[in-house]
Amino acid sequence: MTKLEKIVLSYSGGLDTSIILKWLQETYGCEVVTFTADLGQGEELEPARAKAEMSGVNDIRIVDLREEFVSDFVFPMLRANALYEGQYLLGSSIARPLIAKHLVGIAREVGAHAVAHGATGKGNDQVRFELAVNALDPSIKIIAPWRQWNIRSRMQLLEYAEKHHIPVPSDKRGEAPFSIDANLLHTSTEGKILENPAEVAPDHVYQRTVDPVDAPDTPEIITIGFERGDPVSVNGKSMTPAALLTELNGLGGRHGIGRLDLVENRFIGMKSRGIYETPGGTILLTAHRGIESITLDRAAAHLKDEIMPRYAELIYNGFWFAPEREMLQALIDQSQTFVSGEVTLRLYKESASVISRTSACSLYSADLVTFEESAIAYDHHDAEGFIRLNGLRLRSWAARNGR
Ligand code: ARG
Secondary structure, three states, X not given: XXXXXXXXXXXXXXXXXXXXXXXXXXXXXXXXXXXXXXXXXXXXXXXXXXXXXXXXXXXXXXXXXXXXXXHHHHHHHHHOOOOEOOOEOOOOOOHHHHHHHHHHHHHHHHOOOEEEOOOOOXXXXXXXXXXXXXXXXXXXXXXXXXXXXXXXXXXXXXXXXXXXXXXXXXXXXXXXXXXXXEOOOOEEEEOHHHHOOOOOOOHHHOOOOOOHHHOOOXXXXXXXXXXXOEEEEEOOEEOOHHHXXXXXXXXXXXXXXXXXXXXXXXXXXXXXXXXXXOHHHHHHHHHHHHHHHHHOOHHHHHHHHHHHHHHHHHHHHOOOOOHHHHHHHHHHHHHOOOOOEXXXXXXXXXXXXXXXXXXXXXXXXXXXXXXXXXXXXXXXXHHHXXXXXXXXXXXXXXXXXXX
């Protein structure tokens, strides 16, 4: 094993990363710096400091990344209306490159040559962390304890904790917990009973959205303001990116918006079933499509829709910092120059629907589309020729087929 002087560990303070911390100290006999990111997971982070201190960590980094997460990662992705496999808003996928970026930044700052993460050997997250680190600093070594140590089961993990005097919370003593990943964009839940896609997910899986059946019987009307493709206000009140998403999470959660029960294809090769809750993100996707509907040219909008699955797949597979993602981003960003205005939505029992939209940069022309007499020069005979020429090849084809 190469001698390492310092390792920066992505550390949540939970049981798994506490064990990883101890294992790194023992295995490499070197200083471990912990990095804990506040991504709006809704967890107290100070306990992580206390736990790291107890494990003898001298350099403890707890960083509030909420604004950076939303403005530099979530919003650029929303400009693309990105969905993986048509449904998943990529809440976990988009957080990994940000965490990796800061792991690399801290490693450089403290002169560490390695970073470590607690992602398991079967998931997408290990791929995302490591591809991001590769792209940002190829000289940094990556340690993935779950792929390296001999611990193969939950039981062995608890035994290791016991042996090393790592406190195991009583609720972690029984069977394995759900695998939960939360941040300002979403909560994802996998594992346990959910591993059987034939089983209906129990109610207690849902953490930040009410059951639509219990959502208010009166709809709530909200207005979201956009500037150049990004949401900037709710009901006329300007907000920072993180504050805006937090506000919409509250509204969406109350109305049971943004639940998803999905079987998806992991990059690594297997199918997995998860429950996602993305209340604010779901509202924003609908609102963004609403403002784009009046501000984007048809061909521009369709081109965006064509590249979207590719762009979403790049993010899902961990290629955020790859050149092709940046190229697609440039295209998407350029399309947003005139995507400004306001969208009004109705939130009601699991749905967020656009009910009106306005923009100073609108391409919509009532004069052009109206059924009434119009002042704008539009010659109906043009439509006749347009259809005749488009129909030319269909008439040839049908005649040949003997229809
Ligand atoms: N399957 C989702 C994804 O790959 C969620 C992963 C959640 N991560 C976790 N450690 N529970 O994006």
